[in-house]
Structure formats: structure tokens, C-alpha cells
Amino acid sequence: MNMSLLSALAERWHPETYTFQLPFEEWGITPYNIYMTLGLRYDCGSVPFKEDLPVPSEDDWMELLGMMPDATDFSGHRFKLLWLSSNFSRRVPETETVAMVKARALILYTMGAMILYHGNELVSSRLLSLVANITFPMPYNWNAALLAHLYEGLDKANRSISRSLTGFYSVIEVCFFDHFPHLAPTLIDHSHPFPRMMLWYKDNRSRTRMFSDLAWRSNIDALVPMMRVVVLHCIAHALLSAYLFALDFALFLQFRTMPYLRSNVALTPRAKEVFQAS
Incomplete structure (x- = not known):
């Protein structure tokens, strides 16, 4: 970089x-630049605000990912990206259920490490509800979400609000x-x-x-x-x-x-x- x-x-x-x-x-x-650069479409529904999404319960974690981060992996309602990469990057014999769980983990990791990257290696647990039902094409306009977050980062960098x-x-x-x-x-x-x-x-x-x-x-x-x-x-x-x-x-x-x-x-x-x- x-x-x-x-x-x-x-x-x-x-x-x-x-x-x-x-x-x-x-x-x-x-949005057209984002589409040509990453392939993220912009003719989808808007992404809900994180504040409007529910904090997942332990049952939600077990149903969607089969496990839940430890208390040490959390910072408020956010959790470490390292937890996702450590638990879901291993190669194991895949059934359809395992493949779906790993797909949810990959999308969550992409949200935290790329689309909504904050520089702190954390991702909001509220986003878990957005990967409950994975369909293609994607129902949410992640193109606009990425662009809005990038604009915010440039604004802060330009005004010296953030050093990164x-x-x-x-x-x-x-x-x-x-x-x-x-x-x-x-x-x-x-x-x-x-x-x-x-x-x-x-x-x-x-x-x-x-x-x-x-x-x-x-x-x-x-x-x-x-x-x-x-x-x-x-x-x-x-x-x-x-x-x-x-x-x-x-x-x-x-x-x-x-x-x-x-x-x-x-x-x-x-x-x-x-x-x-x-």
C-alpha cells in the first residue's frame, strides 16, 4: 500500500x-468505480444502520456460526477479526452446512476488514443478522456502504481528526x-x-x-x-x-x-x- x-x-x-x-x-x-474495482453491485437494497440491528444472542451465534467468541474476544458489542480467521480458515471436510457457516464467517470478516474497516481489527456483532440468509445476488448495497465509510475516513483524515x-x-x-x-x-x-x-x-x-x-x-x-x-x-x-x-x-x-x-x-x-x- x-x-x-x-x-x-x-x-x-x-x-x-x-x-x-x-x-x-x-x-x-x-459507485461505478467501486463496482468496476471490486465487483460490488449497487442496484440492491440499502444496508440497515448497525444501530437498527439486534445484538445477537448466544442461540443466534450457535445457529449461524456454531460457536460464540469468548468474553476476551469482545469489546462492547464488537469482536475480534482474529477470532474469525482463527476458527474458520482451517481446511476441514465440508458438508453443505459447514460450507454455509464458513461463508457467513468470510462475509463477516470482509465487512470488518474491508467494507467497514475502522483500523482496530474489530467487527460489530450486530452484522451477524445480515448473513443469516445468504442469497445471490446480494440483497444489500454494500457498494454504497463501502463508499460512505470511505468518504467518512477521508473527511477525518483531511480535517486531521484521525491520524490513520x-x-x-x-x-x-x-x-x-x-x-x-x-x-x-x-x-x-x-x-x-x-x-x-x-x-x-x-x-x-x-x-x-x-x-x-x-x-x-x-x-x-x-x-x-x-x-x-x-x-x-x-x-x-x-x-x-x-x-x-x-x-x-x-x-x-x-x-x-x-x-x-x-x-x-x-x-x-x-x-x-x-x-x-x-
């Missing part, structure tokens, strides 16, 4: 319009690469254009065209601890300054207003539905 890029974009964030302020125009992340960015901020990086290809890494494999997160995952990047966070990693590791801290701080500051400079002098011709139409992503079966409907 390129934190220098995210910090530079957070400084350009405008909370009143939910857009990034660029020299030539405003740029925002939309909450929400699934990997989406910001992927959207930035799609819209600013001259600042994006070079890709190794272009055979998975949808969802875009699969295209831009870390192992598919051969090199960064500029401002690589790992450019001097091997040399830094050889330094003594105190010197390493100083060098890393200087590099982070230099990378942030470089991205701020690049955004301040970005040209309209360098910005792709419709990045998905210029690649074979528009030809993928699931993406066609959105293009035909829009």
Missing part, C-alpha cells in the same frame, strides 16, 4: 463535495492508477481486467514508474536501527512531496475520464451489464 500517495490525495480531499481537488477539475470516486485512514482505502489507489496511468505501476499480466482489484494486486506489478516505496529497501535494511528510522522518515516525506507536486501540476490530458472504456475490461460479461444499463 502506497501510503505516500494516499496521504497526498487526502490533502486534496474536499469534504463538502466528496471529491479530490485537482488543478484542472474535481475528481471523485463513485479508515475504510477500504485500497480502492483509492486502484482508481488513481486507472485514472492516472502515467503515475501507475507497469503491469505483468493484463488477462484479468475485471474486477480491477485483481489487475492491480501487488504481485502483478513489475515496477512503479515513479516514487516506489520499496526502491531503496535493500539498502535501508543494512543500516543501523536509528539511522534506518531517520532514512525511512526522509523517504516518506520525499515521496509525499513528490506526489503532491505531481497532483499540483497534473494536466487534463494526463487524466483518463473514462478509463474502463479504453481497455478490454468493457468486454467482460459482468461489466457489459453495467455498460448497457448506463
Whole structure:
């Protein structure tokens, strides 16, 4: 994750319009960007507020997941994501019932670690009721929920209310690469254009065209601890300054207003539905 890029974009964030302020125009992340990046549809019912959902009883836990977190795993009505990964990531012979339980656990983990990420490795137990009946397509608009939570995290980061960015901020990086290809890494494999997160995952990047966070990693590791801290701080500051400079002098011709139409992503079966409907 390129934190220098995210910090530079957070400084350009405008909370009143939910857009990034660029020299030539405003740029925002939309439900369509979320769909193309993660495949989350936005033509579903709204997600209920957590406060409107019931706190699950012990019977609810046993019925839906077959077990309940210990008291040490709870913080109020929230519980540790580690509990989910520790208990439901093991490979065991799967029946239909076991597969359904693991699917519920995976969706809960996705809610806490990605869609509604708060930076504290916890997820609300109230969300358990939303995975009681798993259907496809999903009945809830998790696209909008993710985007609203991401907006809130950018607002707090821009106003210095929070020192860390909450929400699934990997989406910001992927959207930035799609819209600013001259600042994006070079890709190794272009055979998975949808969802875009699969295209831009870390192992598919051969090199960064500029401002690589790992450019001097091997040399830094050889330094003594105190010197390493100083060098890393200087590099982070230099990378942030470089991205701020690049955004301040970005040209309209360098910005792709419709990045998905210029690649074979528009030809993928699931993406066609959105293009035909829009």
C-alpha cells in the first residue's frame, strides 16, 4: 500500500463535495468505480444502520456460526477479526452446512476488514443478522456502504481528526492508477481486467514508474536501527512531496475520464451489464 500517495490525495480531499481537488477539475470516486474495482453491485437494497440491528444472542451465534467468541474476544458489542480467521480458515471436510457457516464467517470478516474497516481489527456483532440468509445476488448495497465509510475516513483524515485512514482505502489507489496511468505501476499480466482489484494486486506489478516505496529497501535494511528510522522518515516525506507536486501540476490530458472504456475490461460479461444499463 502506497501510503505516500494516499496521504497526498487526502490533502486534496474536499469534504463538502466528496471529491479530490485537482488543478484542472474535481475528481471523485463513485459507485461505478467501486463496482468496476471490486465487483460490488449497487442496484440492491440499502444496508440497515448497525444501530437498527439486534445484538445477537448466544442461540443466534450457535445457529449461524456454531460457536460464540469468548468474553476476551469482545469489546462492547464488537469482536475480534482474529477470532474469525482463527476458527474458520482451517481446511476441514465440508458438508453443505459447514460450507454455509464458513461463508457467513468470510462475509463477516470482509465487512470488518474491508467494507467497514475502522483500523482496530474489530467487527460489530450486530452484522451477524445480515448473513443469516445468504442469497445471490446480494440483497444489500454494500457498494454504497463501502463508499460512505470511505468518504467518512477521508473527511477525518483531511480535517486531521484521525491520524490513520479508515475504510477500504485500497480502492483509492486502484482508481488513481486507472485514472492516472502515467503515475501507475507497469503491469505483468493484463488477462484479468475485471474486477480491477485483481489487475492491480501487488504481485502483478513489475515496477512503479515513479516514487516506489520499496526502491531503496535493500539498502535501508543494512543500516543501523536509528539511522534506518531517520532514512525511512526522509523517504516518506520525499515521496509525499513528490506526489503532491505531481497532483499540483497534473494536466487534463494526463487524466483518463473514462478509463474502463479504453481497455478490454468493457468486454467482460459482468461489466457489459453495467455498460448497457448506463
